[in-house]
Amino acid sequence: MNDILQKLETTIHQRRSADPKDSYVASLRAKGRAKMAEKLGEEAVEAVIAAVQGDKADMTGEAADVLFHLMVLLADMELSIDDVLAELARREGLSGIIEKASRKD
Numbered sequence: 001m002n003d004i005l006q007k008l009e010t011t012i013h014q015r016r017s018a019d020p021k022d023s024y025v026a027s028l029r030a031k032g033r034a035k036m037a038e039k040l041g042e043e044a045v046e047a048v049i050a051a052v053q054g055d056k057a058d059m060t061g062e063a064a065d066v067l068f069h070l071m072v073l074l075a076d077m078e079l080s081i082d083d084v085l086a087e088l089a090r091r092e093g094l095s096g097i098i099e100k101a102s103r104k105d
């Protein structure tokens, strides 16, 4: 896994049990999973707007917000970014198999 994502995942796990007054991650945990999901949705919409506007700087920031809030939600569900990467790797493997099969047709 990318080092930055690994470090962020560790930080998120550590900060979940901090005082919500001192930590954004802890404040999200205190508000509950539905709030985390709502924040992910909000950030995704902002990324969509940046993409439609073709604003690369905004898109970079919004994509970072999406990844961060996704990782907060994954941590709350006791999932890791590695679980997501494993699923992507599995699909890549599947697409290789489908591609090979279609070449035989």
Ligand SMILES: N=c1c2ncn([C@@H]3O[C@H](COP(=O)(O)OP(=O)(O)OP(=O)(O)O)[C@@H](O)[C@H]3O)c2ncn1[C@@H]1O[C@H](COP(=O)(O)O)[C@@H](O)[C@H]1O
Binding pocket: 008, 011, 012, 015, 022, 023, 024, 025, 026, 064, 065, 068
């Ligand atoms: N990557 C981030 C990160 N990205 C965005 N944000 C916060 O996400 C929030 C989003 O802003 P909004 O205006 O949408 O939200 P809001 O108005 O504060 O909240 P709502 O009223 O919408 O619930 C801001 O408060 C940002 O500071 C982040 N907060 C923390 N991190 C990382 O998480 C680590 C731990 O942070 P703490 O838990 O604060 O110690 C930090 O070291 C960073 O690496």
